[in-house]
Amino acid sequence: MNRLLYRKLKDRLAFFLILVLALCPTLPLFHILLGVVKQGISSISLEFFIHLPKPPGEEGGGVGNAIVGTLMLALSASLLAVPIGILCGVYLSEYAKGRFGEAVRIAADVLQGTPSIVFGIIAYLWVVKPMGHFSAFSGSVALAIMMLPVIVRSTEEILRMIPETLREASLALGVNYWRTVLKVIIPTGLVGITTGILLSLARIMGETAPLLFTAFGNPFWNFNPMQPVEALPLVVFKYAISPYEEWIRQAWGASLVLTGLVLVLNLSARLLARRMGGHGR
Amino acid sequence: MAARTVTDPKELAIFEVRDLWAYYNEKPAIRKVSLKIPEKKITAIMGPSGCGKTTFIRCLNRLHELTPGASIKGEILLRDKNILEMDPVLVRRKIGMVFQRPNPFPTMTIYDNVIAGYKLLGVRLKREEADRIVEEALRKAALWDEVKDSLHKRGTYLSGGQQQRLCIARALAVKPEVLLMDEPTSALDPKSTAKIEELIVELKRSVTIVIVTHNIAQAGRVADYTAFFYLGELVEFGPTSEIFTVPKDPRTEEFLKGKFG
Amino acid sequence: MRAQDADRLFYYLCGGLALGLILLVIGIGLTLLWGSLPSIKAFGFKFLWGKVWDPVNEEFGALPFIVGTLITSFLALIITFPFAISSGIFLAEYAPPRIAGPLSALIELLAGIPSVIYGLWALFYLVPVVRWFEMRLGAPPFGLGLPTASLVLAIMILPYAASITREVLKMVPQELKEAAYGLGATRWEVIRGVCLPYASSGIVAGLVLSLGRALGETMAVTMVIGNRSEMPTSFWDLANTMASVIANEFTEASKDIHLAALIEVGLLLFVITLLVNILARMVIIRLKVK
Numbered sequence: 001m002n003r004l005l006y007r008k009l010k011d012r013l014a015f016f017l018i019l020v021l022a023l024c025p026t027l028p029l030f031h032i033l034l035g036v037v038k039q040g041i042s043s044i045s046l047e048f049f050i051h052l053p054k055p056p057g058e059e060g061g062g063v064g065n066a067i068v069g070t071l072m073l074a075l076s077a078s079l080l081a082v083p084i085g086i087l088c089g090v091y092l093s094e095y096a097k098g099r100f101g102e103a104v105r106i107a108a109d110v111l112q113g114t115p116s117i118v119f120g121i122i123a124y125l126w127v128v129k130p131m132g133h134f135s136a137f138s139g140s141v142a143l144a145i146m147m148l149p150v151i152v153r154s155t156e157e158i159l160r161m162i163p164e165t166l167r168e169a170s171l172a173l174g175v176n177y178w179r180t181v182l183k184v185i186i187p188t189g190l191v192g193i194t195t196g197i198l199l200s201l202a203r204i205m206g207e208t209a210p211l212l213f214t215a216f217g218n219p220f221w222n223f224n225p226m227q228p229v230e231a232l233p234l235v236v237f238k239y240a241i242s243p244y245e246e247w248i249r250q251a252w253g254a255s256l257v258l259t260g261l262v263l264v265l266n267l268s269a270r271l272l273a274r275r276m277g278g279h280g281r
Numbered sequence: 282m283a284a285r286t287v288t289d290p291k292e293l294a295i296f297e298v299r300d301l302w303a304y305y306n307e308k309p310a311i312r313k314v315s316l317k318i319p320e321k322k323i324t325a326i327m328g329p330s331g332c333g334k335t336t337f338i339r340c341l342n343r344l345h346e347l348t349p350g351a352s353i354k355g356e357i358l359l360r361d362k363n364i365l366e367m368d369p370v371l372v373r374r375k376i377g378m379v380f381q382r383p384n385p386f387p388t389m390t391i392y393d394n395v396i397a398g399y400k401l402l403g404v405r406l407k408r409e410e411a412d413r414i415v416e417e418a419l420r421k422a423a424l425w426d427e428v429k430d431s432l433h434k435r436g437t438y439l440s441g442g443q444q445q446r447l448c449i450a451r452a453l454a455v456k457p458e459v460l461l462m463d464e465p466t467s468a469l470d471p472k473s474t475a476k477i478e479e480l481i482v483e484l485k486r487s488v489t490i491v492i493v494t495h496n497i498a499q500a501g502r503v504a505d506y507t508a509f510f511y512l513g514e515l516v517e518f519g520p521t522s523e524i525f526t527v528p529k530d531p532r533t534e535e536f537l538k539g540k541f542g
Numbered sequence: 543m544r545a546q547d548a549d550r551l552f553y554y555l556c557g558g559l560a561l562g563l564i565l566l567v568i569g570i571g572l573t574l575l576w577g578s579l580p581s582i583k584a585f586g587f588k589f590l591w592g593k594v595w596d597p598v599n600e601e602f603g604a605l606p607f608i609v610g611t612l613i614t615s616f617l618a619l620i621i622t623f624p625f626a627i628s629s630g631i632f633l634a635e636y637a638p639p640r641i642a643g644p645l646s647a648l649i650e651l652l653a654g655i656p657s658v659i660y661g662l663w664a665l666f667y668l669v670p671v672v673r674w675f676e677m678r679l680g681a682p683p684f685g686l687g688l689p690t691a692s693l694v695l696a697i698m699i700l701p702y703a704a705s706i707t708r709e710v711l712k713m714v715p716q717e718l719k720e721a722a723y724g725l726g727a728t729r730w731e732v733i734r735g736v737c738l739p740y741a742s743s744g745i746v747a748g749l750v751l752s753l754g755r756a757l758g759e760t761m762a763v764t765m766v767i768g769n770r771s772e773m774p775t776s777f778w779d780l781a782n783t784m785a786s787v788i789a790n791e792f793t794e795a796s797k798d799i800h801l802a803a804l805i806e807v808g809l810l811l812f813v814i815t816l817l818v819n820i821l822a823r824m825v826i827i828r829l830k831v832k
Binding site: 007008010011014015017018019020021022023024025026028029030031032033035036039084087088090091092094095096100101103104106107108109110111113114115116117118119120121122124125126145148152176177178181202203205206207208209212213216233236237240241251252255258259262263266267270 | 546548549551552553555556557559560561562563564566567570573574577622624625626627628629631632633636647649650651652654655656657658659660661662663665666667697700701704728729730731733734751754757758759760761765785788789792793804805808811812815816818819823
Binding site: 163168175180184187188 | 397
């Protein structure tokens with residue numbers, strides 16, 4: 001009887017220990033979110049969204065150019081990565097057998113695990129150096145490489161889930177394979193593929209390291225992809241380590257905007273994924 | 282065992298299969314099958330599960346070779362032309378297929394599902410022509426009255442039996458010469474099954490039908506000819522009435538008595 | 543063009559792009575190697591254990607950064623370990639699904655917050671806390687440095703490690719657990735005796751993957767580590783990691799040899815994370831075989 005009591009006590013004790021240890025780490029995570037909201041909200045105004053930054057020491061100004069730059073980088077990175085990523089995913093799910101397919105998957109995993117700063121170096125050596133100057137384009141090359149593995153693997157996984165009979169239904173109608181892929185298989189998996197794209201976008205929108213020596217930053221408006229461009233994460237970095245109070249305040253503001261963007265992307269990916277889950281059956 | 286000579290059907294044959302072997306990873310699933318399939322008749326392919334009946338009809342529209350590791354040997358003549366030497370895409374235009382489970386395209390409306398054979402190929406149809414094809418195919422599939430007011434809803438909202446008739450309409454819309462059916466009622470309730478069977482009998486006026494079934498009663502109800510497969514071989518082939526009343530091979534008899542399950 | 547030709551073309555297009563993915567990885571490795579050639583030629587293997595990093599006198603040894611990276615990453619892993627395992631166990635075994643689902647989704651959402659924002663937060667909230675401790679303990683009160691960087695890394699990799707642990711624990715077959723319950727085991731005994739042993743290699747793989755993340759993490763570390771390119775001599779020292787030195791000096795490197803040395807640091811980082819990921823992969827494959 002004593003033994004049972006001891007065992008039960010141990011069970012309780014383990015539970016409380018786990019509960020405490022499990023809940024502890026949520027505190028800093030929530031604190032970050034709250035901090036960003038609390039500190040950032042005071043910077044948010046219409047001016048903040050549409051104006052250029054002011055020189056240090058002056059009040060006001062905004063991060064309009066950085067918002068435009070971030071969107072521009074995300075858009076051009078998507079233009080590069082989405083078609084290539086989807087077709088690679090198609091290859092893995094529809095054709096790849098044996099060692100070559102495995103090698104492609106390993107390549108995607110390696111890209112996924114490579115530190116983002118390395119892509120910055122690569123884009124510098126591949127684009128910036130030959131061109132002779134920093135540019136938004138070089139930044140989007142670095143970001144596109146980061147998007148690729150996410151899109152490739154999620155596309156592969158989604159397309160694998162599509163029932164074989166749908167492929168056969170199309171083929172049996174005398175539709176050739178590439179049309180079957182583009183018009184039946186991809187549309188059927190479109191929701192899932194979109195989820196993957198949104199997740200990869202969320203991953204790269206907040207990236208700073210690959211942009212440091214590619215997109216570089218630019219205190220003015222720029223809509224030319226061949227010129228340096230500002231981006232929200234670059235602004236956060238630059239302002240956060242600056243000695244100016246006004247800039248630090250704006251770093252929090254920019255963080256709030258950036259966090260909002262990333263969370264919205266993540267949330268919509270999740271909602272889409274859930275809708276698909278309910279729809280599939 | 283040597284291949285059994287099969288009684289030639291009296292009717293004009295649309296398909297002539299000669300010494301067909303089909304393999305999965307070198308393992309034969311069809312062993313030297315030869316038979317002639319009569320035109321505008323219903324031919325049932327029957328046998329216990331795993332006897333190669335599905336593999337057999339998947340050879341007839343060259344879907345078999347899409348399975349990884351699958352290969353095929355022999356001759357399949359469609360009106361004296363060997364389909365194994367034709368472009369598979371063209372073969373499948375002439376030979377439609379209906380699958381075990383209804384598989385309408387989930388992203389398409391009922392209307393688009395019916396003309397999928399055109400849309401997916403990038404064939405541009407005039408509005409009136411598309412309307413005509415859709416109505417004709419749905420009428421042939423005995424579905425028109427049930428869906429004519431909801432043509433632009435998703436195909437997946439229909440019931441199982443309706444979905445299967447939609448798939449039949451989809452196959453008929455490209456005007457195939459032969460319609461292959463792979464246990465088309467195995468996923469359906471008895472009422473939907475009866476409806477599909479009625480439809481099949483109706484359809485033989487315009488198209489040759491080859492239907493795989495493990496349901497003896499179904500073969501008896503709909504088929505003009507019946508082929509009995511066992512372990513990848515064609516055991517017996519002939520008019521359904523003969524096969525069912527005076528089977529020549531003891532294995533056929535045992536199957537008809539329900540010994541194989 | 544016949545239908546088959548179009549299909550073949552499409553196949554080659556997809557296959558070519560897939561091949562491109564492999565070539566991309568190889569290209570990245572070769573480019574880094576090529577870019578760091580001047581440095582490799584000048585310093586050879588001494589680059590790996592040279593303690594002096596002096597751009598002015600063009601002497602480059604990466605040991606301070608390798609040490610900085612290893613200390614912060616492993617420390618972060620050690621700090622995060624008990625919390626991540628507990629969170630994983632809690633979410634997989636204790637929390638009712640109605641709580642576990644949203645809670646893990648929330649934690650994963652927070653894990654998506656950009657690194658630079660973790661850095662900003664650490665700079666303004668974590669640094670004062672560390673400084674307070676340093677003053678109590680009689681250490682130099684930088685606030686910045688190795689301990690702060692390790693802490694922020696620990697916080698950053700935690701959601702990741704926790705969610706992998708949770709997923710691996712979810713894979714433990716229900717029958718096994720029921721068998722143990724059937725023998726009269728308590729919940730803790732089932733977790734301890736059945737779930738954790740079954741999931742152990744998966745958990746290890748998850749930790750290795752988290753380590754890979756910590757090794758390459760750049761921004762948050764750069765902002766709080768103090769950026770001192772000398773060998774750290776104590777736990778409280780300012781330091782630099784491989785990633786942070788690249789982030790700090792790359793655009794300022796005016797000499798070719800300096801740039802090449804930084805690229806070589808990048809090459810090292812690439813190779814190390816590659817090895818770590820291969821290691822994790824091997825553990826996962828072994829898990830699948832089991």
